[in-house]
Amino acid sequence: MIPRYSRPEMVAVWSPESKFRIWFEIEAHACDALAELGVIPREAAKTIWDKGGAATFDIDRIDEIERETKHDVIAFLTHLAEIVGDDARFVHQGMTSSDVLDTCFNVQLVKATDILLADMDALLAAIKRRAFEHKNTVTIGRSHGIHAEPVTFGLKMAEAYAEFDRCRARLVNARAEIATCAISGAVGTFANIDPRVEEHVAKAMGLEPEPVSTQVIPRDRHAMFFATLGVIASSIERVATEIRHLQRTEVLEAEEYFSKGQKGSSAMPHKRNPVLTENLTGLARLVRMAVTPAMENVALWHERDISHSSVERMIGPDATVTLDFALARLTGVIDKLLVYPERMIGNMDRLGGLVHSQRILLALTQAGSSREDAYRLVQRNAMKVWNSYQVSGDSGVDFLTELLADKDVRKYLSEEEIRDRFDLGYHTKHVDTIFTRVFGES
Numbered sequence: 001m002i003p004r005y006s007r008p009e010m011v012a013v014w015s016p017e018s019k020f021r022i023w024f025e026i027e028a029h030a031c032d033a034l035a036e037l038g039v040i041p042r043e044a045a046k047t048i049w050d051k052g053g054a055a056t057f058d059i060d061r062i063d064e065i066e067r068e069t070k071h072d073v074i075a076f077l078t079h080l081a082e083i084v085g086d087d088a089r090f091v092h093q094g095m096t097s098s099d100v101l102d103t104c105f106n107v108q109l110v111k112a113t114d115i116l117l118a119d120m121d122a123l124l125a126a127i128k129r130r131a132f133e134h135k136n137t138v139t140i141g142r143s144h145g146i147h148a149e150p151v152t153f154g155l156k157m158a159e160a161y162a163e164f165d166r167c168r169a170r171l172v173n174a175r176a177e178i179a180t181c182a183i184s185g186a187v188g189t190f191a192n193i194d195p196r197v198e199e200h201v202a203k204a205m206g207l208e209p210e211p212v213s214t215q216v217i218p219r220d221r222h223a224m225f226f227a228t229l230g231v232i233a234s235s236i237e238r239v240a241t242e243i244r245h246l247q248r249t250e251v252l253e254a255e256e257y258f259s260k261g262q263k264g265s266s267a268m269p270h271k272r273n274p275v276l277t278e279n280l281t282g283l284a285r286l287v288r289m290a291v292t293p294a295m296e297n298v299a300l301w302h303e304r305d306i307s308h309s310s311v312e313r314m315i316g317p318d319a320t321v322t323l324d325f326a327l328a329r330l331t332g333v334i335d336k337l338l339v340y341p342e343r344m345i346g347n348m349d350r351l352g353g354l355v356h357s358q359r360i361l362l363a364l365t366q367a368g369s370s371r372e373d374a375y376r377l378v379q380r381n382a383m384k385v386w387n388s389y390q391v392s393g394d395s396g397v398d399f400l401t402e403l404l405a406d407k408d409v410r411k412y413l414s415e416e417e418i419r420d421r422f423d424l425g426y427h428t429k430h431v432d433t434i435f436t437r438v439f440g441e442s
Helices: 008-013 016-036 042-054 059-069 072-084 086-090 097-133 153-178 195-204 220-247 275-288 291-296 307-336 341-349 354-366 371-392 399-405 415-420 424-428 431-439
Strands: 138-143 146-152
Touching (some): 008 097, 008 307, 016 059, 016 072, 016 097, 016 195, 042 072, 042 086, 059 072, 097 153, 097 220, 097 307, 097 431, 138 341, 138 424, 146 153, 146 354, 146 424, 153 220, 153 431, 220 291, 220 307, 275 307, 291 307, 354 371, 354 415, 371 399, 399 415
Antiparallel strands (some): 138 146
């Protein structure tokens, strides 16, 4: 990824230096196991660790060798031999390139996941704080983009918290899915290397032995991993889209923080645009872009081919670096989000009380009206208010007043019964129950 959308810790996971260091550790741990089994001399294994462990691998030199060999693992092993000397002949005994490449890739994915989990924890903490801050901040709920019934802004945040809590659980499972090691040799039969070597390397690298590999670790694991990243990206986009809507001039119930000296437009000095959440929407698309290729990588030829290799060299860094940046950016947006409770109430009141229509409908049915007649009575009064709003942009007609003046409604409901159905508190009486479900007992 380009530096604009990258953070150093995640970028470091995918650096050539990191990759070659992991390759060395895989080879060196395998040598330790081979020495323990008596396949290679113990002193050779020690020399490999001493010289290779202290070395700084020359990226340019490895690239130079690869230009001749056309093989990246051989280029690395050749450079390692230049560093270690004669004992390098014991490196890579009975192993194949995929043992190194696949195990390394999974180590990198595990490291990347640990960063993403920390990102998720920071995001969840920010969402939780804002949820409790606005637990009882009443706002209008919308369906199809149209005013529905009152909710609270805290409930919107609680919904986001529950969603990302599920995302975190999926990410934990994805980490376990991907944390496997294969040191099984050509076509995965262990013909030239003892399975105990794989067990040793897996333990040393914080992985589990792959139960059965061909010459590669099965790619259904990776497909599930990248699919999980795609779901997280979609959750980021959902929250970002909500904020973008709330920041629209006609709504303006919440908006991104606008810092001193920030400029919204090169042409229009008045602009305060939702640039961060728009950016998150775009970044989510990039993360999801990795999902389909990861799925297509599952179907390799026979025991292996390398059609997956070029894909993974791209999507591994790109998807994790992008998601890391996106999670951090969303955390900042939530943390500094400007919320306008007065605007929320003002928007809700623009429709002259229509948000209480269902309560009147239910009251009429409970008082003896058929549902069809009740719906007709409520709707004809509601449409007067709606049509007035359509003309003026602000309801000059009041729903409560219309209902009180409707003789057919009054056959069923008294003034007190009608007024009672306009209590906002009715809609928020179970907020505590929902918060307990989401956050647990306080």
